Structures are given as structure tokens and as C-alpha cells.
Amino acid sequence: MFDLFSDLSLHFERYFILNEYSIHIIQWCVLGLFVLFVTLPIWKEKRSSYVFYAGIVLRVVLLGGMTVEMIHQVLSRQYTIETFEVLTDFMQFLIYGYVLLASLYYVITLPYLKNKGMFFVFDLSVLLLPLCQTVFIVFAESKKFFLSGDTGLVWRDMITILVMVCFAALLLHLFFRLFWHWKWKELLLFYGLIFAALLYIFYPSISKYELQSTFKSIVILAVAAGSFLTIYLLSALLRDKLRLRQWGAGCIAVFFLLLLNPVVNIPHTMFQFTKTELVDTFSEEYRPLSAVSAKAFASKFVPEDQSLYLNASHQPIPYHYVFADDQYEVNISAFTGELSGYSYRGRVEGKEMTDKEYRKKTIEFFERSGRSIDLQRIQLAVKKEDGETNVLLLPKMSQNERDSFAFATWKKGTLRQAQYENAIFQLKDIDGIRLTETEIKNRVNSIYQNLNLKPPVYQITGIDDFYYDWQHEVRVTTKDQSEFLFNGSTKEVISFKLSKAILQQKKGNVSDEDLLKIIGKTPKDVRKETGTSESKQYTFxxxxxxxxxxxxxxxxxxxxxxxxxxxxxxSNQDREDVYQQVLKRYKPYTIYKKQIKPVKMIDKEGNIDISWLVIIQTFGSNEHKIYEVNGRTKEVHRFDR
Incomplete structure (x- = not known):
């Protein structure tokens, strides 16, 4: 039970569902509504006026919260690729804030409220705003599809809008008919529509479709209408049962007070008795780029007069940054610093070039990163298809297109798409890699000589592939298909696979001593050996x-x-102390969203300890700043670079 309440609080923080302003508004409004309930008996004859003005104050506060959310969106989302993303935070405040608080208000005041219809009309009108905005967004999207000649998508959007508008109109029509007169058939139809909308929430597979974002506004309207009418019907049914009605309203008010009051609430109290699993692992040697650093890097790939804007992300710790304007989109891998995607949607310019010129232009584009392509081990292949020219960067030992480390797609003199992996560059140019090609050659030769085998030809098939234990790794594949994974910082072999060809040459006679020698160990270093001859574990x-x-x-x-x-x-006990350590660097009112996350942290020597990552997003910004707080010393420093 303790875990249930603490997980409820952490769920909203973990997925950045509500911002700090919205949380405080909801908490203080819940406290205010509880005070309203407690003070109702005092007013007696003036009870109707009291709840009326309290309702107006509540809605002014909620509209203020919506205004704050919209100001943040305007300041932070100067440009966005997914237009529906603009509505996400706004709609989450409506569903978890507006609908919840308005419903709680009706639970407490409905028997005494003379202007029920006016409040219902106002609330449902406010909750129609996302639907209206969604319709305009879909129309704008349809215009782009129409201009591009994709009439199928235009018809899809038109049908979607028609279905949404008809659904909303029917829902509201039934709501107000049932407000005046109850009819069982209409009541069943109304709740049938509510159930259909709630399928979106309870069956996640439905939300995988491309149009899922457009239906969120319908869910909000359906939940609100269903909640309001249910409260209204129950109030009418219990009209003559005053004590039961008051006890029910009181229990609901107390429940939400215990759950959400801003002073001491159950979820935060449960932090003293609950724990959070250490799911994620990070490394002090392998830190992500900050949004500022990633933007400076992405700007190298577009003309100087183009301004890129950070596209909002719901990932607290970014693995990819997306920067865009009306013509360009640049994706940067946060941890590896690779160009994971480049696209240009503008007009095609220039003329056809020779294969040599395409190769030269491609090299120049990739070397804007500040690194040099290693042409000693990388070859460039040119392929023409459908009026476009594709330049592929392959390891010299391979002719297979699937082995390419990078590509650039040109149309005449215009680069349309591009992507690269760090494996195309010289080792010395990659951050965190201290291993040299000479050292790789000597180590591979030494391994094969110790096995009494002739050293084979090999190639580097991956650099910082991001697969292994958060280390800067260099993957080497030999001609006999053996693989060796080096730690690019410490230069040690951290993983290897000897191929079937080697076993055949050695006739299966490869001793454990020979294998340990590859990772720089001897049998004397082994403290404990467990397992079978086919599967063993060594402790040193x-x-x-x-x-x-x-x-x-x-x-x-x-x-x-x-x-x-x-x-x-x-334990969650340290969460608040950790947050306060980071908060010293900010004014509290500037924090828009935060997340506090315990993780396993690998230090430079490869040892693992516990740290806390505190992710901060300030008001009016899309950037997430990440701070690491040492679990033992509580020392704070920026984790992103």
C-alpha cells in the first residue's frame, strides 16, 4: 500500500505529466475546496451565494493556470515539428487539474448551487478548446497534404474531423437533454459514448495509431461530461438523504485532501517508507550533450543564416535532440554526438555533378563536425536511383551496403538527407577515445600470436556503438569473423568472441589460460571460478x-x-534533500518541471556507486538541465556537457 501511493506521485514526475505550477495550483485548490466544505454550515441562508462566488474564484484560478501553461508554450516552442505536441501539456492540465477540481467542486456544492446550468456550460466550453485547436491543426496538416498531392491523407483528415465534431456534438446534446429530462435510452447511449472514449485510455494498443493525438481532446470532453452528469444524477437521487449526501461529499473531500494537500500529503509521507528500484545505469565517462552544446553542433550542418530551434521532448534524459526550422531538421545523438539524421525540405538547387564531386561534397559535409574521415579504412561508394545520388561510406573490407557507416542523398547539387556513425572518423578525433590504431594492431597481432595463429586482416566496425556498459568502446572484426571490443579510454579488451574458424584451426584446443590472457589476466589473478566447462564465471x-x-x-x-x-x-528518504541541493542554483519559481531519479553511476575506474540525477526544466524553455548528486557526499555537478 505504501508503494502504491508513492508510485502514484512518482508517476507524474517520472513522465513529466504535470508541471510545478499546475501541481501547486491543484494542491492549493484542493485545500481551498476542503475549507469550502468545512465552512458551508456557517453560511446557512447565504449558502447559495457562497458556493456561487467560490465557483467563480476557482475558475479564475484554473484559467490563470491555463494562461501560465500557454505562456510557457509560446516562449519555449518557437518551432515544433509535431504541432500536436503544443497541446500535450495543456491537455494534461485540463484532464488532471480542471476536470478533477471542477468535479470535486460539484460534489461539494451541487445541492446548494442555483446556477448549475451556467457552470456546466462554462466548464464544457472551456474543455472544448483543445478540440477546436485540434480541428485547426488537422486542417493545417490537410492543406500541406493537399499541396503535395496526397489526397488520400486529406480525405483521412476530413473524415477524422467529421467524426470528432459529430461525436462531440452528440455527447453535448445528450448531456443537456439528460440535464433536463432523464430517458433510459439516451442515458445508455450517453454512457456508451463515454465508454468508447475511455477505450483510448484502457487499451493502449489503440493509441499506437498515427492519429492518436487528435483523439486526446475527445477523451477530455468525454471524461468531463461523464463526471459532471454522474455527480448531477447522484445528487438528484440523494436529494432527500441529506446525511448520506453530506457524509459522501465529506469522505471524497477528505480523501483528496489527504492525497493532494500542499502541506503534508500521503504520497510524500510514504517516501519515508518506500524505495525506488535502480533501473538505469550511467557513466561519468559517457555524459550526454546539453541542449546548448547539441544546438551548437547541429548548427554546423546548416547555413549560418538559418536558426534552428529545439523540438520539445518528453524524455527527461535526452537520448536524441531534434532541431528544426521550416526547411531543415537535424537529429543529434546526445551521448555519442553522432548525426543520427539530417533532412532538407526546401527547393532543389544546383546541377548534376560527377561521382568525384559528390564524394568530395559528402566528405566536406561530414567533416563540418570538426572531425576527419579516416580514408585509410573507409571507402565511398556512389549509387544513383530515382533521380537521386546516394553516397555510402563503407569499411574497405566490405562491399555490402548494409555495412555502411554513413550515407548522403543528393538531388542535383542539393543535399536532401544524411546520417553518419562515429566509425567513419579517425580515432583521435572522437571524444573519450584514447586508443590508437597502432595499439589495436599490436594487440590483435599479440592475441593471435599467443594462440599460435597468423594475425588476420581486420577492420573497425563500430565506435561508441552505445551497447556495452556505458564505456567508450571500439569494436574490431577480423576477416575470420572474430570480434574484439576495446575500452577506448582504458585501452583494455572488455569483450571478445573467437570465431568457429579459429576453433577449427586450433582443433578446439584453446585453454582458459589463453582466454584470460586476452583480457590481461592470469590464473593467479582468479579468486573464484564457478560454472561448467561450457559456461563459467571468474571473480578476480x-x-x-x-x-x-x-x-x-x-x-x-x-x-x-x-x-x-x-x-x-x-530509499526515497533522500529525495527532498537531494532536490534542495540542486535548488540552491535556482529560484524556486523558475522551475517548470523536475524529475529526481536514483541511478547506478560508473566512475572512471569502472566501479559502480549510487547517484541521483536531478533533471530541471525552467519556465519558458525546452532545455532539460541534468545534475548529478553523489549518493554519499551529496556533492552536486552538471552531468550533461
Whole structure:
């Protein structure tokens, strides 16, 4: 039960569902509504006027919260690719704030409220705003489809708008008919429509469709109408049961007070008794780019007179940044610094060029990153298709297009699309990589010589592939299909796979001592050995890692992993103290959204400890700033770079 309440609070923080302003508005309004309920007996004859003016004050406050949300959207979303994203936070305040508080207000005041119809009309009109905005957005989208000649999508959007408008009109028509006169058939139809709208929430598979964002506004309207009419019907049914009605309203008011009051509430109290699982792992050596750094990097790939804007993201810790304007879109991988996507939607200019010129232009474009392409091991292949020219960057040992590390798509003299991985660049140009190609060559040769085998030809097939334990890795694949994964910072072998071809050459005679030698260990270093001959685990003296060895017909694989003794969960007691440490750098009223997240943190030596990541988004900005707070010392520093 403790976990249920704390998880409820953390759910809203974990997914950035409500901002700090909205949370405070909701909490103080809940407290205000409880005071309204408690003071109702005092007013007696003037009770109707009291609840009327209280209702007006509540709606002024809620409209103020909506205004604050819209101001933030205007300031932060100077440009956005997904127009529906603009409505997301606004609609979340309506569903979790406006609908909840208005419903609680009706639960407390409806028997004494003489202007029920006026308040219902006003509330439902406000909650129609997202639907109206959605219609305009879909029309704008349809105009683009029409100009591009895609009439199928235009008809799809028109039918969607018609269905939404008819649904809303029928819902409101039934609501007000039932407000005046009850008819069982209309009542069943009304709640049938509510149930259909709620399927969107209870069956997530429905929300996977492309048009899911357009239906959120219908869900809000349906939930509000269903809630308001249910309260109205129950109030009418209990008209003559004064005590039962008051006890019911009192219990509901007390429940929400305990759950949401701004002073001491149940979810935050439960933090003293609950824990959060340590799900995520990060590394001090492998920190993400900040939004500012990523924007400066993305701007290198567009003309100087173009201004890129950060597209909003609901990921608290960004793995990708998307920057765009009306013609360009640039995607940057936050942790690896790779160009994971570039596209240009403007007019095609220039003339056809020769293959040599396309190769040269492609190299120049990728080297805007400030790194040099390693032409000693990378080849450029040119392929023409459907009036476009594709330039692929491949390892010299491969002719397979699927092995390409990068591509650039040109139409005449205009670059339309591009993408690259760090593997195309020289090792010395990549942040965090200290390993040199000479050291790789010497190490591979040494491994094969120790196995009494001839050193093969090899190629680098991945740099910072982001797969292995948050380390700067360099992946090397030999001609016999063996793989060696190096830590690019410490230069150690952290994983390898000896191919079936090697086993055949050695006739299966590869000793464990030979395998340990590849990772720089000897049998004397082994403190403990467990498992079978096909699957073993080695624990070492004075080494905070374990080695997992697997032998099979397809080869031999060994992986070095951290041997962490830290717990799988951490107490939530420190959450507030951690947040206060970071809050010293800000004025509290500037915080728009926050998230406090305990994680496993790998230090430069490869040891794992507990840290807290505090993600801060300030009012009027899309940028998420990430701070690391050491779990033991409470020392604070910026995690993103």
C-alpha cells in the first residue's frame, strides 16, 4: 500500500505529466475546496451565494493556470515539428487539474448551487478548446497534404474531423437533454459514448495509431461530461438523504485532501517508507550533450543564416535532440554526438555533378563536425536511383551496403538527407577515445600470436556503438569473423568472441589460460571460478569486475562486467534533500518541471556507486538541465556537457 501511493506521485514526475505550477495550483485548490466544505454550515441562508462566488474564484484560478501553461508554450516552442505536441501539456492540465477540481467542486456544492446550468456550460466550453485547436491543426496538416498531392491523407483528415465534431456534438446534446429530462435510452447511449472514449485510455494498443493525438481532446470532453452528469444524477437521487449526501461529499473531500494537500500529503509521507528500484545505469565517462552544446553542433550542418530551434521532448534524459526550422531538421545523438539524421525540405538547387564531386561534397559535409574521415579504412561508394545520388561510406573490407557507416542523398547539387556513425572518423578525433590504431594492431597481432595463429586482416566496425556498459568502446572484426571490443579510454579488451574458424584451426584446443590472457589476466589473478566447462564465471583478486565465459560450437565468447554489490533499490528518504541541493542554483519559481531519479553511476575506474540525477526544466524553455548528486557526499555537478 505504501508503494502504491508513492508510485502514484512518482508517476507524474517520472513522465513529466504535470508541471510545478499546475501541481501547486491543484494542491492549493484542493485545500481551498476542503475549507469550502468545512465552512458551508456557517453560511446557512447565504449558502447559495457562497458556493456561487467560490465557483467563480476557482475558475479564475484554473484559467490563470491555463494562461501560465500557454505562456510557457509560446516562449519555449518557437518551432515544433509535431504541432500536436503544443497541446500535450495543456491537455494534461485540463484532464488532471480542471476536470478533477471542477468535479470535486460539484460534489461539494451541487445541492446548494442555483446556477448549475451556467457552470456546466462554462466548464464544457472551456474543455472544448483543445478540440477546436485540434480541428485547426488537422486542417493545417490537410492543406500541406493537399499541396503535395496526397489526397488520400486529406480525405483521412476530413473524415477524422467529421467524426470528432459529430461525436462531440452528440455527447453535448445528450448531456443537456439528460440535464433536463432523464430517458433510459439516451442515458445508455450517453454512457456508451463515454465508454468508447475511455477505450483510448484502457487499451493502449489503440493509441499506437498515427492519429492518436487528435483523439486526446475527445477523451477530455468525454471524461468531463461523464463526471459532471454522474455527480448531477447522484445528487438528484440523494436529494432527500441529506446525511448520506453530506457524509459522501465529506469522505471524497477528505480523501483528496489527504492525497493532494500542499502541506503534508500521503504520497510524500510514504517516501519515508518506500524505495525506488535502480533501473538505469550511467557513466561519468559517457555524459550526454546539453541542449546548448547539441544546438551548437547541429548548427554546423546548416547555413549560418538559418536558426534552428529545439523540438520539445518528453524524455527527461535526452537520448536524441531534434532541431528544426521550416526547411531543415537535424537529429543529434546526445551521448555519442553522432548525426543520427539530417533532412532538407526546401527547393532543389544546383546541377548534376560527377561521382568525384559528390564524394568530395559528402566528405566536406561530414567533416563540418570538426572531425576527419579516416580514408585509410573507409571507402565511398556512389549509387544513383530515382533521380537521386546516394553516397555510402563503407569499411574497405566490405562491399555490402548494409555495412555502411554513413550515407548522403543528393538531388542535383542539393543535399536532401544524411546520417553518419562515429566509425567513419579517425580515432583521435572522437571524444573519450584514447586508443590508437597502432595499439589495436599490436594487440590483435599479440592475441593471435599467443594462440599460435597468423594475425588476420581486420577492420573497425563500430565506435561508441552505445551497447556495452556505458564505456567508450571500439569494436574490431577480423576477416575470420572474430570480434574484439576495446575500452577506448582504458585501452583494455572488455569483450571478445573467437570465431568457429579459429576453433577449427586450433582443433578446439584453446585453454582458459589463453582466454584470460586476452583480457590481461592470469590464473593467479582468479579468486573464484564457478560454472561448467561450457559456461563459467571468474571473480578476480583486486578487480571489481567478473568475466563470463561461454563455449559452444559456434565459437568462444568472454565478457567482462562490473561486479557490483550495491542494492537493487534505494530509499526515497533522500529525495527532498537531494532536490534542495540542486535548488540552491535556482529560484524556486523558475522551475517548470523536475524529475529526481536514483541511478547506478560508473566512475572512471569502472566501479559502480549510487547517484541521483536531478533533471530541471525552467519556465519558458525546452532545455532539460541534468545534475548529478553523489549518493554519499551529496556533492552536486552538471552531468550533461
Amino acid at each position: 583478486n583486486r578487480f571489481s569486475h567478473v568475466a563470463n565465459l561461454f563455449k559452444g560450437d559456434d565459437g568462444i565468447e568472454l565478457r567482462v562486467q562490473s561486479d557490483s554489490s550495491i542494492p537493487h533499490a534505494v
